[in-house]
Amino acid sequence: MIVKNTKKKVQIIFFMMALLLVLTFICFLVGSSHMSISECFKALMHESTAANNRIIWNIRIPRVLAALIAGAGLAVSGLIMQTVLNNPLASPSVLGVSNAAVFGANLSIIAFAGGFLSTGHNVSNYMVGASPYSTSFMAFVFSLLSILLILALCRVKAFSPGVVVLAGVAIGSIWTAATTILQFYATDVGLSAAVIWNFGDLGRATYKTDAIMLAVVLLGYVCFTVLSWRYNSLFGGDEMAKSMGINVDLLRFISLFLSSMITAVCVSFLGIIGFVGIICPHVMKKILGQDHRFTIPTSALCGSLLLVFADTVSRSMGNGSALPIGAITSLLGAPFFIAIIFSRGEHKV
Secondary structure, X not given: OOOOOXXXXXXXXXXXXXXXXXHHHHHHHXXXXXXXXXXXXXXXXXXXXXXXXHHHHHHHHHHHHHHHHHHHHHHHHHHHHHHHOOOOOOOOOOOOHHHHHXXXXXXXXXXXXXXXXXXXXXXXXXXXXXOHHHHHHHHHHHXXXXXXXXXXXXXXOOOOHHHHHXXXXXXXXXXXXXXXXXXXXXXXXXXXXXXXXXXXXXXXXXXXXXXXXXXXXXXXXXXXXHOXXXXXXXXXXXXXXXXXXXXXXXXXXXXXXXXXXXHHHHHHHHOOOOOHHHHHHXXXXXXXXXXXXHHHHHHHHXXXXXXXXHHHHHHHHOOOOOOOHHHHHHHHHHHHHHHHHOOOOOOOO
C-alpha cells in the first residue's frame, strides 16, 4: 500500500535513518575478533586495547563507510536510470559500466601485474607487480570510456530510452567478449586474481577510497535532488515535460552521466555489487510512490541499509573471512525482487 500523507513519508525517512544507525553499530560488532559491545564502544573512543582500536578504526570503520556510501550511490543511480529510461529493469550497469570496469581490472591484473606481459607464472613477481590502486584506476578509466562512448552514440542517433538501452547492451557485450579473450591468455595466477576481483569486496575500502566515493556520490545526490521535480514531470511523457520548458535530452544526458559516474567509482574500488540499484528503488516506489522528493532520499537510505546488512551477514557466515558481498546482495535481493514483480498494485505519485 502506497503512503500518500507527506507527514508519514517524513516519518518513514526518520525511521529508516534510526534503523540504519542501529544496524551500523551492529555491523561494528560482527567479526572474527568477537568484540563485545563495551569493547566496541571503548575502541570507538580509542580507549580499548591497541588491537581492538586497530580493528575498529583501520578495518571496520572504512568497510562500513564504504557500505553506507556505495549502497546509497548505487540505489539512487538505479532510481534515476529507471526514471529517465522509463524502464523498471534499468540498473546502474545498463550503460555497460560494470562490464567495462571488469575489463579494465582484468587488463590491469592479467596483463600488467599477473600475466603474460610482465610476470609470467611467477607468483612472487605477481605479488610485487600487483597494485590495487592501478587496478581501480584502470577499471574507472574503461568505465568512463564506456559512458562517453554510449552517450556520444546516443547524441548522434537519437537520445531516446530505447537507443540508450540497446547501445548499452551492445557495448557491454563487447567489453565482456574482450574480457573473455583476455582471460583465455591469462596465467593461472592472473586469472585467479581477476576472478577474485570480480566478486565485490568491501574489505578493499580505505579512508581515501571512501572519501573519493563520498565526493562523487554526494555530487550526484545533490544534483538529483535539485532536479527531482523534473524527474516527476517525465511520468507524463517527453512531450508534456518539454511543454513545461524542460530540455529532456539534456536532462537524460546529465542524469545518465552522473549515475554512471557514481557506478564507475563504486565498482572500480569495490568490484561488482549487484541488485542494489534495482531492488531498493522498487521497494521505495512500492511504499512511497513515484515522487522523487521522497524516493531519492529513501532509496539512498534503503541502499545503505541493504549493503550494511549484507556486509553483516557476509562476515557472520564467513567463519573468520567475509563472503563476497556481491553474492550476498544477489541472494538477498533476487527473491525479494521476484516477490515485488508478482505482487499486485501499480506505482502512483
